[in-house]
Amino acid sequence: MSQIFTKIEDEARERVLGRNFTALLKSLPFMHETSLEAKINELLFRFESDLRVYFTSGTTKKPKALYSNSSDIRNTADYIQWFCEVEGIAGGETVAVLMDHSFWAVGPLTCLGHIAAGNSVIPIDLRSKEAITEVLDAVAPTVISTLPSKLEEYADILSKRNFKVLETTGEPMNEKQRARLEKIYNAEIFDAYGLTEGVVGVECKNHNGYHYREDKVYLEIKSLKSDNIVPDGRFGEIVMTNLMCHAQPIIRYCTGDAGKILRDQCSCGLRNPRLILRGRVGKTHYLLDGVKIRQKNMQEILQEVLGHVPQYKIKVSVKEGIAYIYLDVDQISASQSRKIIEKVSETNYDVFNLVRTNQLKFIIRTQNI
Numbered sequence: 001m002s003q004i005f006t007k008i009e010d011e012a013r014e015r016v017l018g019r020n021f022t023a024l025l026k027s028l029p030f031m032h033e034t035s036l037e038a039k040i041n042e043l044l045f046r047f048e049s050d051l052r053v054y055f056t057s058g059t060t061k062k063p064k065a066l067y068s069n070s071s072d073i074r075n076t077a078d079y080i081q082w083f084c085e086v087e088g089i090a091g092g093e094t095v096a097v098l099m100d101h102s103f104w105a106v107g108p109l110t111c112l113g114h115i116a117a118g119n120s121v122i123p124i125d126l127r128s129k130e131a132i133t134e135v136l137d138a139v140a141p142t143v144i145s146t147l148p149s150k151l152e153e154y155a156d157i158l159s160k161r162n163f164k165v166l167e168t169t170g171e172p173m174n175e176k177q178r179a180r181l182e183k184i185y186n187a188e189i190f191d192a193y194g195l196t197e198g199v200v201g202v203e204c205k206n207h208n209g210y211h212y213r214e215d216k217v218y219l220e221i222k223s224l225k226s227d228n229i230v231p232d233g234r235f236g237e238i239v240m241t242n243l244m245c246h247a248q249p250i251i252r253y254c255t256g257d258a259g260k261i262l263r264d265q266c267s268c269g270l271r272n273p274r275l276i277l278r279g280r281v282g283k284t285h286y287l288l289d290g291v292k293i294r295q296k297n298m299q300e301i302l303q304e305v306l307g308h309v310p311q312y313k314i315k316v317s318v319k320e321g322i323a324y325i326y327l328d329v330d331q332i333s334a335s336q337s338r339k340i341i342e343k344v345s346e347t348n349y350d351v352f353n354l355v356r357t358n359q360l361k362f363i364i365r366t367q368n369i
């Protein structure tokens with residue numbers, strides 16, 4: 001255990017990050033999601049050097065482009081290796097990483113992190129149950145790393161296997177869902193929190209927040225009402241500075257997630273701070289595979305199509321690998337319904353992809369609500 005007791009208290013943090021780090025950081029402006037919209041010309045130019053590019057959803061119609069160089073990827077993989085140590089699965093495990101491995105950076109990075117930790121890795125794309133079963137039968141993994149919704153969706157083919165640990169990430173999971181999954185699978189869940197813009201932290205055996213290393217990722221908490229940074233222990237928007245990636249600097253990035261930082265020593269023995277996550281700053285609807293749509297996008301679409309934001313309700317449910325968005329809205333015409341569906345599909349690249357592959361259906365119901 002001793003190697004994971006990183007000494008990142010205030011004094012050590014200053015030594016790691018440089019004495020003037022926090023003062024310098026506070027002089028820099030906040031960065032928002034729109035700063036990451038894909039700029040194709042710029043990307044082509046930048047491709048002259050050592051880069052890997054991932055496209056991911058943005059709240060605008062343009063995808064975000066996130067690029068890393070080899071050293072960024074190595075640094076992030078090293079950090080995920082530390083996650084494995086915290087979870088107690090560093091070395092000798094066979095890990096099935098059941099995620100999208102092409103469009104989502106988290107899949108390949110999870111694989112590299114486990115390899116760095118001395119585990120064997122089987123990357124498995126989200127294909128048919130038959131295809132996944134065939135691979136799992138052949139390799140008998142001891143750990144599975146996936147999204148909570150995939151543990152639900154594939155429970156019939158996964159839950160009877162003997163997993164030591166279930167690693168989850170990418171989607172919020174409430175206590176009820178966690179308890180249900182741990183019971184079905186008879187294994188402990190360790191959740192990790194991060195964004196495509198940067199991996200943040202992992203749960204310890206106490207499962208009370210995400211431990212993170214301040215030499216890897218520096219977090220600030222911004223007031224929900226102003227640009228002021230609030231003290232430790234207070235809730236606000238999580239602002240992330242990713243210290244592992246340099247090809248595309250992520251500095252003071254406003255994540256849209258809400259949380260607070262705790263610095264009291266956790267009974268697990270780790271001295272690293274913990275991030276307690278509360279959810280999104282604005283309401284977010286989670287669809288499939290970590291793809292989400294925000295309430296504010298829906299409001300903008302209704303405003304654009306109808307000229308005003310009417311009374312409405314949205315519900316999202318997932319059945320047999322298909323996400324359904326139910327939108328109840330008072331008095332709209334068939335052509336307005338069609339327009340709304342079209343606009344929602346264009347919300348971002350990931351939503352568009354779900355529609356294209358028939359994994360997302362819209363049901364617009366007009367009724368008095």
Ligand SMILES: [Zn+2]
Pocket residue numbers: 204205206211266267268269270
């Ligand atoms: Zn702990």
